[in-house]
Amino acid sequence: MKVLKFTKVGAYAYEELDMPSMQDDQLLIKVECAGICHSDIVSFTGMHPYRIPPVVTGHEFSGVVVKAGVKAGKGFSIGTRVAVEPHIGCGVCQYCREGHYNICQNKRLIGVDDWSGSFSEYVVAYPSMCIKMPDSMTFDEGALLEPFCVGAHAARLTQLSEKSSVAVLGCGTIGIMTIVSLKQLGVGTIIGSDISEIKGSFATSQGATHMLNPMRMNIVDSILSITNGEGVDAVFIASSFPGVFEQAYGISKRKGRVIIIALFEKPVVSDITPVQQGERVILGSNMYTMDDYRWAISKYETGKLDLAPLVTRRIPFLEAGEVIRELSQGKHGDEVKIMISI
Secondary structure (H helix, E strand, O other): OEEEEEEEOOEEEEEEOOOOOOOOOOEEEEEEEEEOOHHHHHHHOOOOOOOOOOEOOOOEEEEEEEEEOOOOOOOOOOOOEEEEOOEEOOOOOHHHHOOOHHHOOOOEEOOEOOEOOOOEOEEEEOHHHEEEOOOOOOHHHHHHHHHHHHHHHHHHOOOOOOOOEEEEEOOOHHHHHHHHHHHHOOOOEEEEEOOOHHHHHHHHHOOOOEEEOOOOOOHHHHHHHHOOOOOEEEEEEOOOOOOHHHHHHHHEEEEEEEEEOOOOOOOOOOOOHHHHHOOOEEEEOOOOOHHHHHHHHHHHHOOOOOOHHHOOEEEEHHHHHHHHHHHHOOOOOOOOOEEEEO
16 A cells, blocks of 8 residues: 655655554554644654654544454444544543543554554554544545544533633634634634634634734733623633743633643743632643544534535645645645645
8 A cells, every 4th residue: 555654854755565454353444535734744843742753644534444354343334434533542441431531541543653544545443433424424524523523622621602702822723623613512702813814714704703813913902802801711722832821811711711722842831820819720632532523423414514614725645745844844824724635
């Protein structure tokens, strides 16, 4: 099979490898569509903590089941179209037993170490990681479920309502997915913040009721003005820019929540006095579970969730390596999601 491999930091090659070895309780999936994630770019540049070259990465994907192991069960027949949740817990720890396998300390991920990712023609996965796509769902949309569920998981951690107000700091892919999810939850006031005017316009089209550019205005003053001096009920940190925590504390209500979605490449030093004095709550949000996938598909099937506009560019497989190199150089910065046709 053909794969796109990061051969070393900053370098890639297309290689022909043997088909992935498949266990009796696994499925073999023909990859049809794969998304490029920011973590793939970080891996290419050698900055990712565990997606380390040489590696075949990629974890946002959809495809078709082409083979099932004898112990894989009967839930997925040959030809079934699936989206894949690209991680699996150990199954025995407290977190896995309680359904929180997304925070299992021993979980494994597709596109890490020797588990080849979706920048390839075929991937193996366990049935518990797969979910059937509705007949009307395209492979693009199926691959989008992974990044969408990152935002959905974060949004669903909070008890928000139509009367709630929130701010999303950073409107890249995950920030946009969070805004879409918050809209699905019926949140009344959704304030986005990003330095890109293009992403700002896109965020507005996807549900942001207000859009602010920190290069043009003081975000804290602006949000306090919008909320009559009170601040918002919840702040979603979807970007790791300097000073983001101080900004989050400044715009959140006392008793408000700060939800961290972004990954931080370096330790952060922050004055937590506003957390203590305002009894603010800080929550981490780590990936998703299959419950988030089921929720997303239920919204899609009722016609409330339109994933198609979130794909802003499509490329053939043989162009993906060079596009990833360009992304690592800061190009294509206004794209929300680039999808690869495998």
